Amino acid sequence: MNKVAFVFPGQGAQKVGMGKDFYDNYDIAKKLFKEADEALGYSIMNMCFEGPADDLKLTANTQPAILTMSVIAYELLKENGVEPDITGGHSLGEYSALVAAGVLDFQDAVLLVHKRGAYMQEAVPVGEGGMAAIIGLGEDVIKDACAKASADTGKAVQAVNFNCPGQIVIAGATAGVEAAVKILNEAGAKKCVILPVSAPFHSTLMQPAAEKLAAELDKVEIRDANVPVVANFTGETETKADEIKKNLVEQAAHPVLWTKCVKTMQDFGADTYVEAGPGRTLCGFNKRIDRNLVSMNVENIESLKKTLDYFKEVR
Numbered sequence: 001m002n003k004v005a006f007v008f009p010g011q012g013a014q015k016v017g018m019g020k021d022f023y024d025n026y027d028i029a030k031k032l033f034k035e036a037d038e039a040l041g042y043s044i045m046n047m048c049f050e051g052p053a054d055d056l057k058l059t060a061n062t063q064p065a066i067l068t069m070s071v072i073a074y075e076l077l078k079e080n081g082v083e084p085d086i087t088g089g090h091s092l093g094e095y096s097a098l099v100a101a102g103v104l105d106f107q108d109a110v111l112l113v114h115k116r117g118a119y120m121q122e123a124v125p126v127g128e129g130g131m132a133a134i135i136g137l138g139e140d141v142i143k144d145a146c147a148k149a150s151a152d153t154g155k156a157v158q159a160v161n162f163n164c165p166g167q168i169v170i171a172g173a174t175a176g177v178e179a180a181v182k183i184l185n186e187a188g189a190k191k192c193v194i195l196p197v198s199a200p201f202h203s204t205l206m207q208p209a210a211e212k213l214a215a216e217l218d219k220v221e222i223r224d225a226n227v228p229v230v231a232n233f234t235g236e237t238e239t240k241a242d243e244i245k246k247n248l249v250e251q252a253a254h255p256v257l258w259t260k261c262v263k264t265m266q267d268f269g270a271d272t273y274v275e276a277g278p279g280r281t282l283c284g285f286n287k288r289i290d291r292n293l294v295s296m297n298v299e300n301i302e303s304l305k306k307t308l309d310y311f312k313e314v315r
Contacts, residue, residue, distance in 0.1 A: 005270035006077070006084035006100055008070045008093030010256075011197070013279035014062050016051035019069045021301045023049070028075045032106065036068040039107040040114055044068060059117035059198060063092050064110045070096035070277030071106055073298040077276065082311050086237065086268050088230035088261050090282060091161075091201065092116075094251060100276075101225040103244055108220040115216050116252065119209035120199050124173075129200035131160070131171040132181050136190030142168050145187060149180035160202035160255045164288035166190075171200035202255055210252035217245050228268065235260030237268065262289050272314075274298060274307060 022029035023045070033045040047056050048065050055061055070093065077083070089097035095113050098104045104112070134142055139162070146157045150172070157172030157180045170180055177200070181192045200206070222245050228237035231247040235257035238244050262285070265273075275282045275297040283295040296307045 002271040003085035003269040004082070004272045004274065005265045005268075006074060006087045006097070006274050006276055007265075007282045008074075008087070008089035008096035008100070009066060009275060009277045009279055009281050010089065010091035010093045011059065011062050011066065011201070012195075013277060013281055014056055014066055015278060016048070016053050016056060018048050018065070018278045018299070019045075019072060020049045022069075022072050022076065025301060026072075026076060028079065029072045032068060032072050032075065035107050036064060036110045039110045040064060044110075057196075059121050060114055061117070063113035063117040066092060066277060067096050067099070067109060067113050069299075071099050071109075073276035073304070074100045076304055077274065077298060077307070080308050082274070082308065084227055084274070086228045086230065086265055086270055088265060089232075090163075090258055091232060091251070091256050093277070093282075094229070094232050094248070096277065097229050098225070098244065098248075101227050101229045103223050103225050103229065103241065105221065112213075112216055112220065116209070116213055119212040120201060120206055120252070123207075123209040124199050124205050126198050128174055129172065129203070129205055130174045130177045131169055131195040131197050131200055132177050133167060133169050133191075133193045133195060134181075134184055134189050135193070136166055137168075137184060137187060139168060141187055142170065142184065145183040146170055146172075146176075146180050149176050149183055153179045155179075156204060158203055158255070160200075161258065162255060162260070163258050164285040165259065166288060167285070169195070171203040172205065173200070202251070202253065204253055206253040210249050213252050214249045217248060230261040230264050232256040232258070232261065235264055237264060258285060259289055262286065262293075266290065266293070 155176035157176030161169035
């Protein structure tokens with residue numbers, strides 16, 4: 001076996017009930033849920049276990065909920081002797097990756113992503129911005145359509161998540177996104193799906209959020225990484241605290257270069273990928289990026305056992 005990458009999911013992977021079986025069976029899960037609740041001043045644990053779903057999907061709640069769940073999955077792997085050679089995370093997931101790499105303390109990260117979510121929502125009022133996933137068209141066609149839609153409507157829209165070949169997400173003002181979707185449907189997109197999110201994440205409209213986030217990052221300790229972390233903003237590895245901090249600020253209002261992130265991990269020598277946290281979104285992206293990559297996930301006891309069994313066999 002070559003090198004192992006741990007990857008961490010972003011917003012959209014949340015679901016009511018996540019983490020409950022970990023909490024019921026593992027002390028580290030109890031400890032981390034307690035620490036998250038203390039950092040936030042309210043119970044993200046109860047929201048994860050019981051909902052309601054409408055509260056869990058509010059950005060300021062979703063982000064600390066997914067991060068907590070992801071770090072618990074990481075800690076359970078570590079307790080069982082499985083650790084990463086390199087880490088990366090999609091959008092919000094980059095913060096989970098930084099906890100795993102020793103850059104951020106868990107409680108600092110929980111509070112940071114809670115504030116990050118709140119700042120992102122404040123930057124664009126609900127209903128005034130949106131996102132859409134575009135399936136089956138190339139990068140240049142999508143960028144051109146966004147430029148035309150922006151010019152036609154006077155409303156910003158751009159490509160923001162380069163997830164995998166054949167799937168790119170656009171974001172911006174609602175009118176701009178709707179105009180771009182119309183152009184892209186006419187251009188032959190297999191599918192254009194308006195996403196159920198409350199803000200145009202990673203678009204230039206998030207610049208006010210990036211500025212507020214920069215002030216919050218100044219208040220926490222950011223250390224050099226124990227293992228390389230791939231940054232969404234550059235798609236390259238980073239270990240130095242100052243550069244990691246700059247990348248986190250830029251990440252809020254710039255595209256997520258996920259395909260490039262995975263290619264960088266491959267170039268580093270990673271052929272085995274463990275998605276730690278709810279869902280299997282990043283495993284799905286890996287199939288589209290390179291079918292030869294070994295991908296598994298850890299989101300509950302069943303998937304944890306399956307992943308640990310795999311590592312027992314190959315080692």
